[in-house]
Amino acid sequence: MTDPSSLTSAVRRAAHRAVDGLAGGRFGSIDGVRTDQPLVALTFDDGPDPEWTPRVLETLARNATHATFFMLVQNARRHPHLVRRAVAEGHEVALHGPDHRSLAGARRRATRMVLGHAAHELRAISGAPVHYFRPPFGDLTPASFLAIRDAGLACVVWDLDSLDWRGGDERLVATEVVTRTVPGNIVLLHDGCAGEGRRDFDRAKALQLVLDGFRRRSLHSTTLSALFASGNTHRTVWFSRSHVSSPKGVPA
Ligand SMILES: [Zn+2]
Numbered sequence: 001m002t003d004p005s006s007l008t009s010a011v012r013r014a015a016h017r018a019v020d021g022l023a024g025g026r027f028g029s030i031d032g033v034r035t036d037q038p039l040v041a042l043t044f045d046d047g048p049d050p051e052w053t054p055r056v057l058e059t060l061a062r063n064a065t066h067a068t069f070f071m072l073v074q075n076a077r078r079h080p081h082l083v084r085r086a087v088a089e090g091h092e093v094a095l096h097g098p099d100h101r102s103l104a105g106a107r108r109r110a111t112r113m114v115l116g117h118a119a120h121e122l123r124a125i126s127g128a129p130v131h132y133f134r135p136p137f138g139d140l141t142p143a144s145f146l147a148i149r150d151a152g153l154a155c156v157v158w159d160l161d162s163l164d165w166r167g168g169d170e171r172l173v174a175t176e177v178v179t180r181t182v183p184g185n186i187v188l189l190h191d192g193c194a195g196e197g198r199r200d201f202d203r204a205k206a207l208q209l210v211l212d213g214f215r216r217r218s219l220h221s222t223t224l225s226a227l228f229a230s231g232n233t234h235r236t237v238w239f240s241r242s243h244v245s246s247p248k249g250v251p252a
Helices: 004-027 054-062 073-080 080-088 108-127 142-150 170-180 203-217 224-229
Strands: 030-034 039-045 068-072 092-097 186-190 229-236
Touching: 030 039, 030 108, 030 186, 030 224, 039 203, 039 224, 054 080, 068 073, 073 080, 073 229, 080 092, 080 108, 092 224, 108 142, 170 203, 170 224, 170 229, 186 203
Parallel strands: 039 068, 039 186, 068 092
Antiparallel strands: 030 229
């Protein structure tokens, strides 16, 4: 006999696939890539952070690995040398917002203006193009999705959440990431601390353990743009207002 809960989740997955098939091209956020290459994208949110970003950059350099940083403009303004260093070392800079406020509930036109200004400022600080936006808390409404597109940005979410924002044992967090990752994944990590992120979690140590595990599995991390170029992007209809309805238990 089939377990009713597994049947429910199977129905939910099938329904989600159907919605993605119908509307993913128009209203889809990028959550992964179908690729035949052993590539994944590590993405770091909420920085740059004066304590962790340098250590994350050192770890990436030591492992000859590249990543994408979804930065907050308020942090980029305070630490412009870290933004430029990330670009100089071959990483990609993307936008996580002017600050970590949820955009859900704001009007399309106002959000387009806010994101347009933020992307412009991040480009000026980094000296590099900014193509991607990831909404704080993963909060996204149809209005904010359209505003992101109006601002000339692509909405990129993730298909593998490291849950590093909860803190805990670095080895357990890294093992979980390494075990679950498959080629084409976009992995959510943090080099900064917004909202409820834990300051006592050693992000550089966790990253080194993830990269050790990837090496054993012959997986290689690269920037989002390089991952996208390696295959076909997958888009999902991702609408969520988790932060608005429930301020606890938010991921990004
Ligand atoms: Zn965030």
